Amino acid sequence: MPKVTVVDFMGDVQKEFEVEKGTKLLKALIDNEVDIVHTCGGKAKCTTCRVTIHKGVPTKETQRQREFFEKLIESGRIEFDHPAVFLSCQVVVENDMTVSASETFNKVIHDSIGKDTTDEVTPEPVWVDHEVPDWWGIK
Ligand code: FES
Numbered sequence: 001m002p003k004v005t006v007v008d009f010m011g012d013v014q015k016e017f018e019v020e021k022g023t024k025l026l027k028a029l030i031d032n033e034v035d036i037v038h039t040c041g042g043k044a045k046c047t048t049c050r051v052t053i054h055k056g057v058p059t060k061e062t063q064r065q066r067e068f069f070e071k072l073i074e075s076g077r078i079e080f081d082h083p084a085v086f087l088s089c090q091v092v093v094e095n096d097m098t099v100s101a102s103e104t105f106n107k108v109i110h111d112s113i114g115k116d117t118t119d120e121v122t123p124e125p126v127w128v129d130h131e132v133p134d135w136w137g138i139k
Pocket residue numbers: 037038039040041042043044045046047048049050087088089090
């Protein structure tokens with residue numbers, strides 16, 4: 001089974017766990033009590049579940065994520081213009097990966113950690129190729 005390693009911004013390991021291949025990453029993080037906000041419940045509408053994937057970057061992304069990120073980048077949110085930034089609700093775990101959550105729960109900013117999520121990627125995913133440039137270097 002693939003192993004998910006969760007690190008903080010210093011790269012220190014917070015958690016490690018194995019998941020069934022094909023598990024939605026957000027679901028795996030929630031089920032393993034990782035502190036990650038998921039306001040819209042995994043419907044690719046809010047961006048709070050975004051992660052940086054340090055190792056094991058997927059070679060596919062959902063069409064929904066790509067179009068959402070294109071709009072965000074056009075509006076000046078350049079943090080989404082990075083090959084290792086994904087919405088965890090739009091990722092399935094196929095191989096070992098190392099990730100860090102971008103938005104952890106903070107009562108001042110968030111009303112709640114977010115709605116429950118389903119096992120499936122929603123909306124129904126259309127997978128498109130995702131290129132990881134060599135400069136990222138830690139595929
Ligand atoms: S985009 Fe809202 S939980 Fe993933």
